[in-house]
Amino acid sequence: MAKILMKGNEAIGEAAIRAGCLNYFAYPITPQSEVAEYLAKRMPEVDGVFVQGESEVAVGYMLFGASGCGERVFTTSSSPGISLMSEAISYIAGAQCPVVFVNIIRGGPGLGGILPSQGDYFQATKGGGHGDYRLLVMAPASVQEAVEMVMMAFPLAEKYRNPVMILGDGLIGQMMEPVEFPEDLASEPSNKDDWASNGMATRNDDTQNLVKSLYLDPKELNDHNLLLKAKYDRMKAEEIRYEAYNTDGDYETLIVSYGTMSRVCRTAIDNLKAEGIEVGMIRPQTLFPFPEQAIHDAACKESCKVVFSIEMSMGQMVEDVQRSVLGRRPVEWYGKCGGEVPNPEEIMDVVKERI
Incomplete structure (x- = not known):
């Protein structure tokens, strides 16, 4: 397969398409806005969907809703934008929905600056939102590796029914390098019938899937968190790279x-x-x-x-x-x-x- 010279942000967008993701919700923020610019053109060409939310808060819940229906979805943002999505990320993790997040990190804290940083390590690995949840977090060192990790992220999110975060930085997003899109990393969405929302009683069957993170009974909530912990322990056993x-x-x-x-x-x-x-x-x-x-x-x-x-x-x-x-x-x-x-x-x- 011939290599193509691409900017990192554009390669990330193309990698998601090649991975089989045709739903992208985002809000522009430097230094990753080229992903949205690229996908605004590419998604219509592949019958995909790109919706720019009115804010990152809105984007977080667009992702929650679409993934809760079993759609393969992703977003890209940068540091403060991920902070605004953190509440939704906690809900998504609690409801066990697969979503791929890409954070092209800029300097902080606060508004900081638009140049590259790795200052969001705590946010990604320790949980930027509330509650006992974890993300599967991957960190590429090149544009090619960013492509491969994005393509791997979708089946991993579906395997664990959990958000996956790709941590890049301004250099990864802005540099141009030769890349190829491995065909063996493309994948079909996994079976969603046993968990995704089906509109409750709107189907002609007795199964009513409800996607939620609300557990008012203390024992039920504790059991749910134990289930999540078992999943994170499985990640530790199977996904270290x-x-x-x-x-x-x-x-x-x-x-x-x-x-x-x-x-x-x-x-x-x-x-x-x-x-x-x-x-x-x-x-x-x-x-x-x-x-x-x-x-x-x-x-x-x-x-x-x-x-x-x-x-x-x-x-x-x-x-x-x-x-x-x-x-x-x-x-x-x-x-x-x-x-x-x-x-x-x-x-x-x-x-x-x-x-």
Whole structure:
């Protein structure tokens, strides 16, 4: 299959179509507005639907309603927009509806800035809304990987009847790279007859599916949360994804980094290797479930002396890295936010100062 040079935001929109999603609801916000611009043209060409909501709050409930009817749906937004959808995300998770969310992160908190950031890690992995719920969260490091993760996200959302979040950043959304759309990742929507709303008694059968997140009886609500927890535990058992880089041999420093930042770290690792300094890296591709065991095993290698969590934030993923290492090695953080991306030379200096 020939590769096509595409901007990240446009490739994300096309990937959703190739995955079989023909329902897109969104509200424009920088730096991901090109997704909506692209799909405003493409959806009519494939008999799809694009509705621009009057706000992100409205979009959240459009997604809830359409997914509750069993339709394959998705949205894209950026940081404050996801915050406005957080109430609906909690409802969607509580009602066990499959929806794909793409967050092209910008700087924060508040209005912040429109340049790239990884400051929404907590929001995505710890739950930006209310209640005990989790999202399956994936983090691409390239436009090609963003395409593949978007295409994978729809069957995963349906497999678990749960929202899936793709965490990119302004660089992933705005950069242009060659991409291809793997045909083997295209999929048909799963059977929805046993759970999706069927209009109550409007069908000629005795099954009346009701999609809800309201459980007024305490025991019933507790049982529902236990059911959800079992589903999240299953995700931890089956869906952890990560890349190990330069970890086969001995190294004194282990880096944990994801997304765009991991690309910078990879260059730094290669440059340090040329100077005779070995550094390994674990790159989480799923942020929930988090690759705790892989990080723990890599950190506990006899040659490893220190672990760095390197992020485009003020230190969010570092908490999960510390939890993974369990005190077996010192864990340190390095990062920037606001749109500044640490360069390879800065990462090299950080490593050299510590060894």
